Amino acid sequence: MPHTNNLNGKFSRPSRSSSPPPPPADRKAKRAGRKPAFLAKKPKSSATPSAKEAAIGSAPSTTAAPAASDPAIPRNRTKQTELIRAFHAIEKQLASPALTDPDERKKLEQERERLGGLETYQAASVHGGDKTRGGESSKWLVKQIKDLKIGVDDKDKLKAQPKAEPTILEDGTKVWPKVERKKLRLLDVGAIAGTAYEGYPWIAPTSIDLNPLAPHVVKSNFFDFPAPEKDEDKFDVVALSLVINFEGSLVNRGHMLLHAHSYLTPRGYLYIVLPLPCLTNSRYLSHDRLTAILDSTGWDVIRKHDSARLTYWLVRRSETGPDGVEWKREQVRTGAGRNNFCLVVKPGSPVERGVPSTAASTAKGGKGGKAKDGTEPEVATADEE
Numbered sequence: 598m599p600h601t602n603n604l605n606g607k608f609s610r611p612s613r614s615s616s617p618p619p620p621p622a623d624r625k626a627k628r629a630g631r632k633p634a635f636l637a638k639k640p641k642s643s644a645t646p647s648a649k650e651a652a653i654g655s656a657p658s659t660t661a662a663p664a665a666s667d668p669a670i671p672r673n674r675t676k677q678t679e680l681i682r683a684f685h686a687i688e689k690q691l692a693s694p695a696l697t698d699p700d701e702r703k704k705l706e707q708e709r710e711r712l713g714g715l716e717t718y719q720a721a722s723v724h725g726g727d728k729t730r731g732g733e734s735s736k737w738l739v740k741q742i743k744d745l746k747i748g749v750d751d752k753d754k755l756k757a758q759p760k761a762e763p764t765i766l767e768d769g770t771k772v773w774p775k776v777e778r779k780k781l782r783l784l785d786v787g788a789i790a791g792t793a794y795e796g797y798p799w800i801a802p803t804s805i806d807l808n809p810l811a812p813h814v815v816k817s818n819f820f821d822f823p824a825p826e827k828d829e830d831k832f833d834v835v836a837l838s839l840v841i842n843f844e845g846s847l848v849n850r851g852h853m854l855l856h857a858h859s860y861l862t863p864r865g866y867l868y869i870v871l872p873l874p875c876l877t878n879s880r881y882l883s884h885d886r887l888t889a890i891l892d893s894t895g896w897d898v899i900r901k902h903d904s905a906r907l908t909y910w911l912v913r914r915s916e917t918g919p920d921g922v923e924w925k926r927e928q929v930r931t932g933a934g935r936n937n938f939c940l941v942v943k944p945g946s947p948v949e950r951g952v953p954s955t956a957a958s959t960a961k962g963g964k965g966g967k968a969k970d971g972t973e974p975e976v977a978t979a980d981e982e
């Protein structure tokens with residue numbers, strides 16, 4: 598039976614492959630507050646691959662996408678945001694069921710290529726999240742992991758570890774064996790260039806993306822990435838940072854919440870980041886409704902935080918698990934200037950294939966008004982942190 602909610606904001610429940618550690622040079626650069634190598638300015642030369650070449654593999658595989666030096670990406674912050682919005686506008690129109698004219702579709706695809714293609718969009722997003730600007734959403738997660746001691750004081754893991762015994766030398770000196778501390782295993786979905794967790798040697802990230810911009814990021818759709826079979830290979834954390842809003846299918850957005858369970862340890866964590874207006878200004882989603890959907894899909898909310906532009910959620914697998922309830926698109930807010938961001942949950946339905954991504958809309962609901970095509974934005978811009 599589908600869930601019914603009211604408009605007061607309260608909801609009741611109705612029915613491996615580990616990536617290698619980052620190169621030492623990049624770690625040093627991070628400590629020194631410099632840009633990671635893939636963002637460093639490179640001299641213009643015909644030998645320098647474009648972001649697109651690097652992404653499709655025609656560029657030398659040792660070099661990641663030179664986002665900051667890609668001539669398609671403006672250096673000016675406002676212009677970068679404009680570029681990202683232009684991509685969003687195109688993606689939204691491509692995703693619209695109203696687009697039936699093949700010529701119109703072709704024109705939009707050509708326009709997207711003219712702007713540099715999806716890879717340029719990603720590179721612009723990465724550049725916007727450049728650590729030197731303090732923009733990467735991994736920071737908040739790392740703070741929570743440290744605070745909650747996720748992965749390090751896991752009682753089951755400690756129990757499973759053999760007790761360390763010292764070797765006693767002839768002179769009576771005790772020599773303790775070096776105990777290898779198990780690294781926190783994190784699956785970073787939508788990792789783009791796989792740099793988000795590179796400064797943390799105690800985290801072993803596995804990075805995947807539909808369009809990776811670095812050789813160590815596995816090219817894979819989350820829905821097709823094999824789940825670990827052995828318990829010891831399961832992840833402590835799955836990160837879906839600015840990925841759910843990138844997914845064009847509303848059903849797949851819900852599936853992402855259900856699908857994440859299969860990668861995690863029994864009480865593993867899911868990290869979700871969304872543009873804040875997805876919850877604060879959407880007709881169909883709010884903090885309370887997302888909390889209820891998470892509860893229904895098997896997650897306990899452990900921590901959440903709103904910044905000026907993003908909303909961060911750290912949730913943990915609940916003891917009860919998903920309840921199999923369907924969540925349809927239902928209005929939670931009225932009024933003009935809202936965006937239409939939404940996610941629906943349809944347990945048991947197949948993953949929808951071939952739905953174009955829609956990273957976000959063209960304008961901020963409530964502020965930017967309507968998109969050029971006259972429609973209201975689906976979701977606020979994601980890449981302005």
Ligand SMILES: C[S@@+](CC[C@H](N)C(=O)[O-])C[C@H]1O[C@@H](n2cnc3c(N)ncnc32)[C@H](O)[C@@H]1O
Pocket residue numbers: 719722726734786787788789805806807808817818819820837838839840843844870954956979
């Ligand atoms: C806006 S970027 C987010 C980048 C980064 N996680 C961050 O927080 O800044 C979204 C990325 O998610 C990737 N993505 C979207 N859906 C995906 C899926 N089903 N499987 C793997 N990657 C996906 C896209 O290719 C894109 O690179």
